[in-house]
Amino acid sequence: MNRLELLPAVDVRDGQAVRLVKGASGTETSFGEPLAAALAWQEAGAEWLHLVDLDAAFGTGSNRELLREVTATLDIKVELSGGIRDDASLAAALATGCTRVNLGTAALESPEWVAKVIAEHGDKIAVGLDVVGTTLRGRGWTSDGGQLFDVLARLDAEGCARYVVTDVNRDGTLTGPNLQLLRDVCAATDRPVVASGGVSSLDDLRAIAGLVGEGVEGAIVGKALYEHKFTLEEALEAVSG
Numbered sequence: 407m408n409r410l411e412l413l414p415a416v417d418v419r420d421g422q423a424v425r426l427v428k429g430a431s432g433t434e435t436s437f438g439e440p441l442a443a444a445l446a447w448q449e450a451g452a453e454w455l456h457l458v459d460l461d462a463a464f465g466t467g468s469n470r471e472l473l474r475e476v477t478a479t480l481d482i483k484v485e486l487s488g489g490i491r492d493d494a495s496l497a498a499a500l501a502t503g504c505t506r507v508n509l510g511t512a513a514l515e516s517p518e519w520v521a522k523v524i525a526e527h528g529d530k531i532a533v534g535l536d537v538v539g540t541t542l543r544g545r546g547w548t549s550d551g552g553q554l555f556d557v558l559a560r561l562d563a564e565g566c567a568r569y570v571v572t573d574v575n576r577d578g579t580l581t582g583p584n585l586q587l588l589r590d591v592c593a594a595t596d597r598p599v600v601a602s603g604g605v606s607s608l609d610d611l612r613a614i615a616g617l618v619g620e621g622v623e624g625a626i627v628g629k630a631l632y633e634h635k636f637t638l639e640e641a642l643e644a645v646s647g
């Protein structure tokens with residue numbers, strides 16, 4: 407059986423690494439320089455980084471140059487997220503040398519464009535399914551964007567390679583992942599799923615690792631690492647079995 411991939415998160419707002427509560431703008435706690443955080447995860451053995459431009463996601467600006475620098479400096483794989491919604495932002499994201507990008511709002515508001523870029527770029531494109539209940543959220547998780555399983559079926563038919571699934575109400579809350587949501591998404595698609603939001607403990611990671619056989623490929627971890635609930639080395643060890 408495959409090992410669960412771990413993706414430590416660096417979410418950037420106004421040039422700083424921050425954590426939000428339930429993705430809400432204004433709830434930021436700052437954790438310093440994004441590059442320092444990213445290099446610390448790489449040094450600790452991370453194979454992936456989940457790197458988010460929150461200003462681009464919220465429409466309050468851009469950290470594009472900083473994200474480009476972080477991606478270019480690291481040797482590990484980078485998943486780039488936040489505000490990638492058109493040809494220009496996609497081209498800039500891919501030009502950083504990232505391994506893949508994560509589209510959110512565009513998958514809800516620009517389905518034809520998303521179908522086109524999935525066809526062009528294959529597994530360099532993931533789609534973030536950010537949900538409250540089974541309602542998708544877009545525009546930095548501030549607007550409703552349709553029903554999860556309808557959109558999932560459409561994206562599957564278009565050949566989407568993988569999904570990043572976030573329960574918005576768990577994100578940044580350290581209340582544990584929504585395992586039932588992950589199971590339900592895995593049951594509805596044969597594409598790999600990356601779990602995001604709410605991880606608080608090594609037991610949470612072991613529980614997500616228990617879903618690898620159902621289709622979960624990876625887990626994004628943010629707040630738990632920044633708040634030293636466990637180290638990345640301990641997390642990698644916990645999912646190594």
Ligand SMILES: O=C(O)c1ccccc1NCC(=O)[C@H](O)[C@H](O)COP(=O)(O)O
Binds near residue numbers: 416488
């Ligand atoms: O990923 C986005 O585009 C995004 C947009 C708006 C608000 C938040 C967004 N992402 C948040 C994350 O990806 C978190 O880093 C991740 O879910 C980790 O959450 P946690 O482990 O609960 O801190």
